[in-house]
Amino acid sequence: MSQVTSTDLYEVTMVLSYLREDMRAPATFSLFVRDLPPGRGFLVAAGLEPALDYLSRFLVGRSDVREFAEALRRPVEDVEPLHGLSFDGQVRAVPEGRLVLAGEPLLEVTAPLPQAQLVETYLLSLVCHQTAVASKAARCVLAAAGRPLVDFSLRRNHGPEAGMQAARLCALVGFAGTSNVAAATRYGIPASGTMAHSYIETFASEEDAFRAFARTHPGPVTFLVDTYDTDRGVATAARVLSDLGRGPGCGIRLDSGDLGALARRARTALDAAGLRDVQIIASGGLDEYAVAALVRDGAPIDVFAVGTKVGTAADAPYLDAAYKLVEYDGRPVMKLSSAKVTAPAPKQVFRGPGLRDVIGLANEEPPEDTEPLLRTVMRGGLRTDPPDTLASARARFEADVAALPEEARRIESPMPPVPVVSTRLSALTTVVRHRIEARTRAGR
């Protein structure tokens, strides 16, 4: 699939018109999330690395032109003006891992209008969903309160590519591992995995299964103990581990039932068998609410494996994100209809202590004791910096989370900080609104 034609048709119809009208002046588009979904006290900026990768490779080739023509049911010559179009604009963006709030631009693209427009759909498809998943995963990290988490989401994500992204985003916010082999090797994440119930079922007994597994895997092993009867499974696992003299690095996995109660009984049994080093891993439909409840109840679970609900960001699987034109040819623009009013002009987010943010104009003086969030990450179509690392993004995430107010951090009914709008942005919004309303009333 071409990244160029993986776009909405209207980008093409608009850009053909811009080229015909010779409208190639610089345009700035701002990508932001209008409102946070319920159950979110913050968002984690994500998707920038793949977005920059996309922009730096963007080039409309001959086969793309043919596809566009086919989709438009127009002769190839009509679409030929798009041929060779690439992206040589500027991108200012919030680095991955930083927390962002409602209305704050995640990135702003400034480029000749046709370029800035043609990349809209693909940019949104990267940034929206990745920010949604990273934000969900971040809440699991908060819920786990220091205990390690691993990502088991691949099978339930929206296709294998979404699974790759989920593994990366979980690692970005501090997960200790992923079950996804391709993601583990591509992103340098520790790979994690045990065995399925089917494995146990193919042997004559649970014990036979555990022993066979240990024969193939001389290092640390984790036994799944809930295929038939969990308490018996734990006892069998303890016997096999003791017999084989295994312990440190090994574990048992609970995947169903009352995980807290089962973990307590398992801990007691393992300790009684002298297997204090054997870890208890819990999985099975976990999300931040379930993890928080288990932690609160003091369940002796060492590792939480989360999957489905995190990888799909199940309670908020999309964000109300927009890529809005805010300036064209030096003129600030905005949309007025109904509830979807947007503020004009290129912007900056000034972050104060405790995430007291001010959304202002890109060119205004930073308020005292604030730090600007958006940085120039691409100029002339080229990255200004070497590719970011997951470790750097994670460090930014951890620093912002440490500054987050308690009511935004909490798992139940979090309250996000509300950014204020700077006086200058507010004044400009009023001016532009009046100008547009006057023009509309005049029937233009």
Added chain:
Amino acid sequence: MSQVTSTDLYEVTMVLSYLREDMRAPATFSLFVRDLPPGRGFLVAAGLEPALDYLSRFLVGRSDVREFAEALRRPVEDVEPLHGLSFDGQVRAVPEGRLVLAGEPLLEVTAPLPQAQLVETYLLSLVCHQTAVASKAARCVLAAAGRPLVDFSLRRNHGPEAGMQAARLCALVGFAGTSNVAAATRYGIPASGTMAHSYIETFASEEDAFRAFARTHPGPVTFLVDTYDTDRGVATAARVLSDLGRGPGCGIRLDSGDLGALARRARTALDAAGLRDVQIIASGGLDEYAVAALVRDGAPIDVFAVGTKVGTAADAPYLDAAYKLVEYDGRPVMKLSSAKVTAPAPKQVFRGPGLRDVIGLANEEPPEDTEPLLRTVMRGGLRTDPPDTLASARARFEADVAALPEEARRIESPMPPVPVVSTRLSALTTVVRHRIEARTRAGR
């Protein structure tokens, strides 16, 4: 990304053990959805075509072996037994487009145990999410009651690949088009697109924008009328269309506000201008509930564009699907722990009139007046039939929907039909359960 390493690590650890133990006897795994999510009266089987494509290409290459070894932190030699492993098994499956219910296998894989196990994760990642999205899209088709729908979901899907799938799945259940250019050309779906608010904003006036668009696009055009003031936008669109002598095939798009009221006023204005042929297209956060409400209220909307909520299956973004071992080496197996009991043995779904389904054993005699749903679609690793077409899948979908009881079809609080279990399957489940319980009690 290799399709082979896009898998959970535990598939690899298990398969290495199976190979070491020489456990290569045939295993049957059954992929099914345990329960339907709330708000679903049925599911639409989907994802089989890409799944068969995946299986027919499956081959563990040298670089896959290296990746597996890296993930396992083991020497490459330890993983070498996987090298060259391909899929030469049998697949029985419900063809795409057919309706399926809770507990009914979507597909069953029978192959030497290592092969059948190693393909688990990727198969689930294709079939679960595609069935979820197709089922959501199908409800939109029912809600639209014959009016055409188009897919605008690409920008909010879980990445561009998920966007490709969403476009295909919407077409499979009868959508008239997609905004996604790559999907339109790959799958032969009509491409659909208009213009964004940003397009209007780059011109000095809405009228200038409409006229410029029409200059570039001599065929049918659709004008977005809600950038500033919708009623004025409609009047401007009507004036431009009349001036240019355009009409048939043209349209206006409403993307915000009270779509029903705005559509009524727009229809009146267009008709008064002699533009009875100009269509009204509605978009903006629509799902089956919103579409049904607009249809019920008689809103004069000709085409519904749905996106975000359908492409992400927002209210049920995952399905509780499993890939369970049901038979190994001729011995039926099942899992007993907690609520996740599974029924043993290869199965068949016998469909009676009105979706009165019986889940039985694959080898039992079909009950009277029923049709078996699962067909053999792959044998010896090769497809038994030429690739399926979207048109055939759509025809199957339409036939099953026509037979669906009213309470399962309805948009609000649908009630899915509940399949019954055949006497033979029920008896076998009891026998296997007792055998396993006795063995577990005996401490094996």
